[in-house]
Amino acid sequence: MANSNTQLQAVSEELVVGSFTQKHLDIIKSTIAKGTSNEQLQLFIQTCVRTGLDPFLNQIYCIVYNGKDGPVMSMQIAVEGIVALAKKHPQYKGFIASEVKEADEFEIDMVTGEPKHRIVSMNRGQTVGAYCVAYREGAPNIAVIITRDQVEHLLKGRNAQMWKDYFDDMIVKHAIKRAFKRQYGIEVSEDEFGTAGASAAAVQPYDRKDITPEPGPAEPVQTEPTAAEPTQTDKLRAEMKLKYKKLGITDKEAMAAHMQEFCKMKGDTPTDAELKAYLKIMEMQIQEKQAAEQQSVDTLPE
Structure with missing residues (x-):
């Protein structure tokens, strides 16, 4: 029996992911990331490993709340984590x-x-x-x-x-x-690492197109005007307006303040990838708002 316990302890102390042992993962699953699915836990741990942030030092948090389609995970970097990254x-x-x-x-x-x-x-x-x-x-x-x-x-x-x-x-x-x-x-x-920031797939690759004309007869000139197709950016901004309405944000200044807070841009103008990440954050906030409203209704006396 003692030998069996020793073997189990050895397994739990063996490194599984990065510097995390199975014992660490069990603790995180039952405390810091309580309520996460196995896939969500794996994403959180991989994020910790990739960024070098330590959840046991309160550098990064994992919050699970009930969304419209089930449990939703949100990862948040604490100031302690930001300073830890800068110190490197x-x-x-x-x-x-x-x-x-x-x-x-x-x-x-x-x-x-x-x-x-x-x-x-x-x-x-x-x-x-x-x-x-x-x-x-x-x-x-x-x-x-x-x-x-x-x-x-x-x-x-x-x-x-x-x-x-x-x-x-x-x-x-x-x-x-x-x-x-x-x-x-x-x-x-x-929510950077809880949404698009957690995956390299969120970064849209540059699609190079060859605009050099092929030799041959000139194409006929199109004389009939055509309606301009909305760009990807136009579609994303239209979706933002709908989500602002669901969040109850109608004032332009409030919209600008919300975007400044939650849409992290590397330049003066957001890219499509940054807008997509922002939309995911907005969707999580909408789900939180709806869940809170539903909870308020559920707690009303009959």
Whole structure:
């Protein structure tokens, strides 16, 4: 019997995926990724291995909620995970970040990234914003300022309770995420690895087309006008409008704020692949909203 237990222990301590043993996987399955299917657990573990993020150090989370078509998994990278990724960069030089309150004296040079922040009273008043300066050896400092009005919509979003209970921490983390994205190119969408970010298939390959005309007689000129076919981008943006309506977002400013928060772009204009990833995030939010509404109906007294 003792020999059998020893053999089982040896199996559980043998590396299965990356640095994870079977024992690790069992713990993750019953705690951090509780409620995941075997396929969802495998995706989460592979994401952890690929990114080097450690769920046991609260660097990455796995959340399962009931969607319209069954359990839906969402993976979220914590600020601890973002900092851990940045520290692997050979030019990492640290950062500073803090909330700013009404009574504080604060100014910052956005070109040099040099803040001056003085707390002149313990009665600091309400939090009006936050900032983060991300440093990098041999590169300009990157400063990010987040004002309270920029995150007001998050007080009604998916993590509304967290924002209400820990507003100072959340707005500072928000500033850190944006600063690290700009300084180190770290993508920090809350659902990045839970949707398109988890698969290379989300990246649309460049389809090269030869536009060199073939020799021969000239083609006749088409004189009748034809209706322009909607592009892939047009279709994606039309779908976005429908999803905004389902989310109850009708104001243009709110739409822009939502897109800025959840559509992670590497350039000034989103690519089709980035819009597709954004649409998947919106769909998960719609499912969450519908589930919450259904739960509210179910709890009403008969």
